[in-house]
Amino acid sequence: MDTDVIIVGAGPVGLFLANELGLAGVRAVVLEKLSKRSGQSKAGGVQPRTAEVLDLRGLLSELKKQALPREAIGGHFAGLPVPLDCRPWNTRYPFPLSIPQGRIEAFLEEKLTRYAIPLRWGQTIIGLEQDESGVTALVSGPAGETHLRARYLVGCDGGHSMVRKLVGVDFPGRDGKFSMVVADVRLAGGTGKVPTHTKHFSEHIQHNENVIGILSPLGDGVSRLMFGGPEQQVLARDAPITETEVRTALRASYGSNIELQEILWASRFSDASRQVEHYQVGRVFLAGDAAHIHLPTGGQGLNLGLQDAFNLGWKLAAQVQGKAPAGLLESYHTERHPIGARVLQNTRAQGLLMMLQGDEDGSALRGLFIDLMRLSEANRYLSGMISGLDVQYAMPGADSSELIGRRMLDLDLYSPTGQTRVSQLLHAGRGLLLDLGNHDDLAAVVAKWSAQVDYIQASTPAGFVGSAVLVRPDGYICWAEENTSPDVETALCTWFGSC
Ligand SMILES: Cc1cc2nc3c(=O)[nH]c(=O)nc-3n(C[C@H](O)[C@H](O)[C@H](O)COP(=O)(O)OP(=O)(O)OC[C@H]3O[C@@H](n4cnc5c(N)ncnc54)[C@H](O)[C@@H]3O)c2cc1C
The missing domain is CATH 3.40.30.120 (Glutaredoxin)
Structure with a gap:
């Protein structure tokens, strides 16, 4: 064996898992196909349960210093204007933290240097075989193709996961019905409508001329713009994102006096919703977006993935070290699959509610939902679900x-x-x-x-x-x-x- 665990992907999930294995003293290697970190913002929020999880490892107080200014206000469901109140869940962190994903990744990467776990950039997994004693990965890098053998392999390689394809596990669900763009941009003008700090999500949404625009600050003069309108629905998933496309959407939502200065990074995403049937295939595991994809509404994907890693890490460490009781490793799938399935359900419901904006009957339904969210029990139910604080694993007893x-x-x-x-x-x-x-x-x-x-x-x-x-x-x-x-x-x- 070259190592005990190969982690494929140095996104937040792979890096957090690597830290967990490092803490337990397990030998591991992280393979990442990019040659350096992209710095893209993507996820912008740490949910209350994830804040608790990071605190369980003493990581939160340092990471919190990197949070962007944000009103002490709860999360959201479907962008509706009633904050989710997590205080009934007895948590020290009732409000989401605004920490761009890039900062979380850089932080976890820096923490990984505490352990002898190498992070190998520019290494793409292209083949995989497993037998009774281990997994052999075929890896392509600048120096050509090499084999790497380990006892276990974890695919944390995102929504287009190569590991998932290589193990041939089904990924049922549906394709996207609605496409949007996320772009990190520098802007000029438009003062007044451009938010300077993070408020409740509903206050960031602009809905004009059939275009939905969501602008939020990322610090250092950079903003994150998400938008979707008729034009995005007819463009191919891999169509280049042009300045004209971004400028048109920006003006539709924020008026003509706002100027786009620079696009730092941009990508298309959709409300595609899929989850792998099995999180474990022999000696191979899937975690994070490799195991589940969904509309990023409510700010759950990164959080769900970090908690996959947290669930798997100590179990895999125990297995590698010969301390795991029978069935411990298998409980990763039984515990985490239902949690992922529930997130897929709630994001589909949220997507529908969001799309109903502007429709007369849809507005009636949204209005009714808003009324329900003002009832403390309904709000508690939703806040527990979106924050991850209500998780209950099926265990004996x-x-x-x-x-x-x-x-x-x-x-x-x-x-x-x-x-x-x-x-x-x-x-x-x-x-x-x-x-x-x-x-x-x-x-x-x-x-x-x-x-x-x-x-x-x-x-x-x-x-x-x-x-x-x-x-x-x-x-x-x-x-x-x-x-x-x-x-x-x-x-x-x-x-x-x-x-
Ligand atoms: C617009 C938008 C907003 C979002 N907002 C939120 C939010 O507010 N809150 C939230 O919780 N989530 C949010 N998400 C979701 C969140 O970004 C993802 O859930 C998160 O990135 C998943 O992390 P991951 O580590 O599983 O995968 P990724 O971040 O995709 O990382 C996978 C890594 O694997 C690497 N890789 C891929 N293939 C290979 C290969 N063959 N070999 C080696 N390496 C490989 C990739 O380069 C990448 O570095 C948002 C997503 C989008 C698109």
Whole structure:
């Protein structure tokens, strides 16, 4: 074996996965077909659950410094003018953060230098074979074609994934019905209509002359313009994006006194909606856009992909290191596929609601939806779904528990060693048995798993429904001290092996 894991693609998902494997001490190589980072803005938002996930690894406070100015206001559903309120979800980060994708990628790349995981630019995977013991990738680079062999390979190579094609997994769904352009631009004039900071998404949308235009600031005098109108529907997916096309859309949405100075980068996208049938094919896994594509409304794609990586990372590390119990690796597909499917559903619904703008009957439906979003329970439902805070994985015991399968809250804790937070106890990427009820027996039970699981006795000023919880390295509760739960030893065996 040349390495343990080959990660194909140095987008945000591949880079985050590489960091997770590095943290666990796994040997890995990242292959990226580009010769350098494109700097494109693409995703502009970190959702509340992703902020929590980054905090679980101690990465958020540094990354947050790169956030653009943004009103402390919730996310959106279908661009409708009612902010999603995540405060009922007990999170420290109830508002999305505006951090352009390029900055997130550069940050994760810099963090990867902490580990001996090489990022090889200009390396394109063009072939792949797998057998009982490993995967062999055929890679094309400046020096020609080479073979690279590893025990596992993860395709994080985006919506047009070559890995997905090479393993031949079905990618059912539908093609795009509506095409748009995203462009990072420099502008002049048009003051007043050009937003200087990020507001609620609905305030960025301009809908004129059948053209939808969405302008948001990216910092350093650059703005991101997304637009779609009749002209974009007849142009081919690979048609070049001209200054005239961008200028026409810009003026339709923002008036004639706005001037396009420069296009830094531009691309077409659509509301195509597809998801792979299996996230795992033998020793090959798919994560991020390689596994699912959808309309980027609500700001979910990057977030969904980062959480795929977070779910897979610790499981793959355990497998490589011979510590994984049977079925752990397979739970990546069973846990993440339904989450992706749900995002595909909600983005299709959002796309339809957005397209109804301007239509008389459609406006009636949008109006009704806006009324519903003002009801606290409906708003809570949508905010949990779009932010990722409502995820509940199907796990043993989850059916009859309000805790199992859900994210552990980032409680303030008082422990014998001082004051801390739950998230700080997970920085090392290990499991955590948190005893909030002075249970006499737990320390002795968990001792057998001390190589993978920390045991902490603490109290919390906030109050919490469980008196003891077992938390996986990805921050999800897999056991809780409740009447109906399986015993803790069974849960430790299920998730950490060695039984
Ligand atoms: C206009 C727009 C706005 C968006 N806004 C948001 C938002 O606000 N919030 C949000 O969460 N998401 C948003 N998204 C979605 C988000 O950008 C994607 O979900 C995200 O880029 C997925 O990351 P990834 O790492 O899976 O794939 P990618 O970012 O596509 O990275 C894949 C990498 O793999 C490389 N690669 C491809 N093929 C090969 C090969 N054969 N060999 C080696 N390397 C290869 C590519 O060069 C690339 O670097 C938006 C998308 C668009 C288009």
